[in-house]
Each structure stands twice: as C-alpha cells, then as structure tokens.
Amino acid sequence: MHDMFRRIARRYDLLNRLLSLRQDVRWRRLTAEAARLKPGQTALDVATGTGDLAFELARRVGAEGKVVGIDFVEEMLHIARAKAARLPEGAQCVFEHADALALPFDDATFHAATIAFALRNVTDVTKCLQEMRRVVIPGGRVVVLELSKPVWPVFRQLYWVYFNRLVPLIGRALQGVDGPYRYLPESVARFPDQEELVRIMREAGLHDVGYRNLTGGIAAIHYGTV
Ligand SMILES: C[S@@+](CC[C@H](N)C(=O)[O-])C[C@H]1O[C@@H](n2cnc3c(N)ncnc32)[C@H](O)[C@@H]1O
Numbered sequence: 154m155h156d157m158f159r160r161i162a163r164r165y166d167l168l169n170r171l172l173s174l175r176q177d178v179r180w181r182r183l184t185a186e187a188a189r190l191k192p193g194q195t196a197l198d199v200a201t202g203t204g205d206l207a208f209e210l211a212r213r214v215g216a217e218g219k220v221v222g223i224d225f226v227e228e229m230l231h232i233a234r235a236k237a238a239r240l241p242e243g244a245q246c247v248f249e250h251a252d253a254l255a256l257p258f259d260d261a262t263f264h265a266a267t268i269a270f271a272l273r274n275v276t277d278v279t280k281c282l283q284e285m286r287r288v289v290i291p292g293g294r295v296v297v298l299e300l301s302k303p304v305w306p307v308f309r310q311l312y313w314v315y316f317n318r319l320v321p322l323i324g325r326a327l328q329g330v331d332g333p334y335r336y337l338p339e340s341v342a343r344f345p346d347q348e349e350l351v352r353i354m355r356e357a358g359l360h361d362v363g364y365r366n367l368t369g370g371i372a373a374i375h376y377g378t379v
Pocket residue numbers: 154155158199200201202203204205206223224225226229251252253254268269270271274275276
C-alpha cells in the first residue's frame with residue numbers, strides 16, 4: 154500500500170480531478186463543512202495525501218486555527234508542504250509523517266478529525282476510527298469521505314462500467330503503471346456500503362452517526378460525534 158501511493162504521488166491530484174470530473178473538490182468542501190469547525194479551532198486530517206482536505210479545513214479554522222495533516226508516504230507529504238507554501242491557508246497547516254493506526258497525539262487534542270479516500274486503504278478500519286475518536290475532544294466530530302456504492306438505478310450501471318473498465322485504463326495511461334487504478338474499483342467493491350459503515354462507526358464508539366450520499370452515492374460523507 155505504502156509503495157503504491159509513493160509511486161502515484163506525483164500525478165495524484167491530476168488523476169483525482171480528471172477521474173471525478175472535479176467532483177472531488179466539491180466533495181472535500183462538503184466534508185470540511187461536516188466537521189463543523191469554528192475559527193480558532195484545531196483539526197486533524199488523517200492520511201492527508203497531498204493535503205487538499207487539510208486546506209479546506211484550514212479555510213474554516215482561519216488564521217488563528219491550526220490543521221495537522223498526517224500521512225505515511227513522504228512523497229505525498231512533500232507535495233502537501235509545497236502546496237502549503239503557495240496557499241494563504243497553508244500557513245496554518247502542518248504536515249507530519251505518521252501512521253493512521255497509531256496517531257502520535259494525546260487524547261482529546263483536536264476539535265475534529267477527518268479522513269478522505271483513505272479509510273478504504275487502511276488495514277484495520279475500526280482501529281483507525283477508534284484512533285480518530287481518541288484524539289478528538291468530547292463533542293467534536295469524526296468525518297469520513299469515501300467512495301461508496303451508487304444508489305440511483307440506471308446511473309449505477311453506467312457508473313460501474315466507467316469505474317471498472319475505463320478508470321483502470323485512464324489510470325494506467327497517465328500514471329504509467331498498471332496496479333493502482335485496477336486496485337481502486339476492487340477496493341471500493343470490498344469496502345463496506347453506506348449502512349455497514351454506519352454500524353462500524355458506532356462500534357468504534359462514535360455517537361449520532363449518519364451519512365449523506367454525494368453524486369448519487371458514488372461517494373458518501375459519514376460523520377459521528379465523540
Ligand atoms: C487515496 S489517498 C487520499 C489522500 C487525501 N486524503 C485525499 O483526499 O486526496 C490515500 C492516502 O492514504 C495514505 N495512507 C494509507 N494508509 C495509511 C496509513 N496507515 N497511515 C497513514 N497514511 C496512510 C496514503 O499514503 C495516501 O496518501
């Protein structure tokens with residue numbers, strides 16, 4: 154997993170925008186909103202990759218706030234730090250090397266914790282959610298943005314053709330490697346659907362768990378309160 158993300162880091166943003174037809178930008182914005190942060194607060198973005206969700210969170214906590222983005226791939230963090238240097242909201246972001254399954258923070262450190270397109274990739278989903286819950290203060294939110302299972306009937310069939318056939322081809326053409334964008338549809342097929350993820354989040358100790366589908370359920374935002 155680590156090696157796969159190391160190899161795709163350089164063109165990761167380009168592929169995200171292209172394959173989602175820029176929907177990923179809107180999805181991250183809605184995810185940051187769901188974290189319900191206020192100016193001056195602190196947030197953690199787990200498996201931050203190139204930092205896009207961290208920057209969305211930073212816009213909400215403002216100049217007095219702070220956002221920490223963690224990832225276990227240095228190549229991703231390198232790009233996140235370079236983007237932070239160019240963006241005004243980058244000033245309140247810090248990017249650190251860490252494992253999502255063993256977060257190097259004290260209990261109740263952040264007002265919210267988020268994870269985008271990465272819960273699917275960790276080896277222990279419940280452990281990751283428990284770690285996120287542990288580092289958030291009581292009353293704060295844990296928010297998950299993840300690719301999910303489309304619910305609109307006809308759209309769903311068309312989407313699966315695109316996702317299972319076309320995405321691996323485009324991914325291979327632009328990344329120059331075969332594996333990662335073949336792994337993508339397989340990993341979504343294996344990942345819990347919307348209702349099952351609600352159950353897992355409750356099992357991880359979160360309260361008031363709910364979700365909203367995005368673009369017909371291609372993606373979903375799940376949220377829970379600590
Ligand atoms: C598909 S990318 C998502 C990146 C970013 N959150 C986004 O919205 O674009 C998945 C990221 O999860 C990271 N990752 C996977 N497992 C991890 C773990 N156990 N600890 C830290 N980072 C992890 C990968 O390095 C990669 O950057």
